[in-house]
Amino acid sequence: MPFQVTIKPSGHQFQMEAGETLLESAAREGFTLRHSCRNGACGSCKGKILEGQVDYGQYQANALSESEKQAGMALFCTATPLSDVMIECKEVGAARDIPIKTMPCRVQTMLRLAPDVMELHLKLPANERLEFLAGQYIDILLKDGKRRSFSLANAPNDDAFLQLHVRHVPGGLFTDTVFGQMEEKTILRFDGPHGSFYLRDDSDKPILFMAGGTGFAPIKSMLEQAFQTHSKRQMVLYWGAHSLKDLYMGQLAGQWQETHPNFTFIPVLSEPQPEDHWPGRTGLVHQAILDDFDTLEGFQVYACGAPQMVEAGRSAFLARGLPEEAFFADAFTFSPG
Ligand SMILES: Cc1cc2nc3c(=O)[nH]c(=O)nc-3n(C[C@H](O)[C@H](O)[C@H](O)COP(=O)(O)OP(=O)(O)OC[C@H]3O[C@@H](n4cnc5c(N)ncnc54)[C@H](O)[C@@H]3O)c2cc1C
The missing domain is CATH 3.10.20.30 (Beta-grasp domain)
Incomplete structure (x- = not known):
């Protein structure tokens, strides 16, 4: 133990x-x-x-x-x-300054963003707020002490509801419920915020964000915060997904690109389908970054998604000159029980 x-x-x-x-x-x-x-x-x-x-x-x-x-x-x-x-x-x-709270919440809305991605809006009890840093996550508390981690997708000061992007893991204890029996108004319990994957604002280095699937969730929170605070930093989002339907908020990211001159969105599909008529980048998302930059020496990288993607990116980026302390990541590892 x-x-x-x-x-x-x-x-x-x-x-x-x-x-x-x-x-x-x-x-x-x-x-x-x-x-x-x-x-x-x-x-x-x-x-x-x-x-x-x-x-x-x-x-x-x-x-x-x-x-x-x-x-x-x-x-x-x-x-x-x-x-x-x-x-x-x-x-x-x-x-460390942020207290970790245990709270009930009500599932206010459930919105299917993709065949296997559900957006949950969680409403906190009246007069309660959850203080957190953009990029952090909460743990949904299940029976028998089990917990399941999900990143907060809303910016911290846009916190009327907490927003989660939940990917369905077939056979998974919690996500099977979300995609099966769960209905709006369900009461959940969680604790948080947790984690050290948060936006560092003490640097003006350009940022490369690398998201895989629902790894977009904490990056959305960080980007919305950066836009709200009128950050002048150059930011590029590489978002990797299997096919077009999996880029579940691609339109939003496209709108950000139109309204924020310091932001670029580069979607990368690993398995575009014929019906996608995909004209864009293909392959693995970390490879797309390597193809675009000869050196990563002057950058910060924030990566989030499957552990294999995060690790492949980390080793390749460090070999490309990214300083170790400029790589921040949350790997979506599985819960032990
Ligand atoms: C810090 C952190 C933040 C996270 N944020 C998010 C998020 O914002 N959105 C999101 O969709 N997920 C996120 N995850 C992953 C998420 O916690 C798991 O997918 C979730 O716990 C699965 O719970 P479950 O009860 O449905 O599956 P479980 O009952 O835990 O697992 C059932 C089976 O599926 C396997 N499995 C579990 N999770 C995965 C997975 N992710 N991929 C493939 N196989 C899996 C297990 O090994 C097991 O065999 C995060 C994980 C961490 C550590």
Whole structure:
């Protein structure tokens, strides 16, 4: 069973995954702990273990003295829990300031956007709002502690309803219900926001967005926020889908291109159908980006969709000169249970 970590004083909680340090798993959950070298040499990530045991990992003696260790300190870039732990440290970055809430919501509208994509509009209880960063996701809470992650497709300040784009996974516990029995007015429970895939606005580098299928959802949120805030950054959206019907909001992206001179939309179909009469780009979406840019050195890339697409893009883009810290991604991995 994975160990649970509680950060004090914030009260943030998350679960460890095998082989991760405290720093890595906190970052995966969107909580940035203060750090620098990440290999036990500098001591920047030092904090206190209030409860529980850790394996201290490999570190340099000058970064953590024996007396500090006796006093309960550890380096979070090398320490891995041996039990549930409660740690005390400062968090940095935007995501940490946002409280994670558990809330009921009502399915206000259900709209079939494509044969296997449903848009859900979720209404929150009166006077409730969900604070989140463009690109983050929520977990729908099912019976028996099961949870299913879905990205928020609306911009944060356009939050009368939360918008989800749900792709049908045949045989899937939750999405079978969405495409089967679910009706408008159904009550769901969720918690969130989660994740560190959010738009960084502390850079003016041009952005390449790479979406696969419903990976468009968080990117829609980011783009709508960028448009609302009159961002001057150059932005290109490469959206990969099988065939034309799967580009379920292609028209909207086309309209953005017409109204925002700093935005370009490049749809890429991997299996265009004869009836599509597709005049546009074909193939794999990450390959289209590689075909268009000799170097990615000066860019930021935000990628979202199937894990294989995200990973193929990541390794190819880094080889094309994209700095590692300029690649942000959410891979639509499956839930464990
Ligand atoms: C951070 C994050 C954000 C996400 N955001 C979105 C989103 O905005 N829109 C969206 O459509 N999906 C999104 N996903 C994927 C989504 O969470 C899963 O597709 C969903 O959990 C499936 O739930 P289920 O109960 O229907 O299927 P399950 O009962 O979990 O799975 C049934 C079977 O299908 C397989 N399976 C599960 N998910 C997938 C999948 N995605 N593709 C192929 N096979 C699968 C499982 O291995 C299992 O064999 C996101 C995932 C993550 C991690």
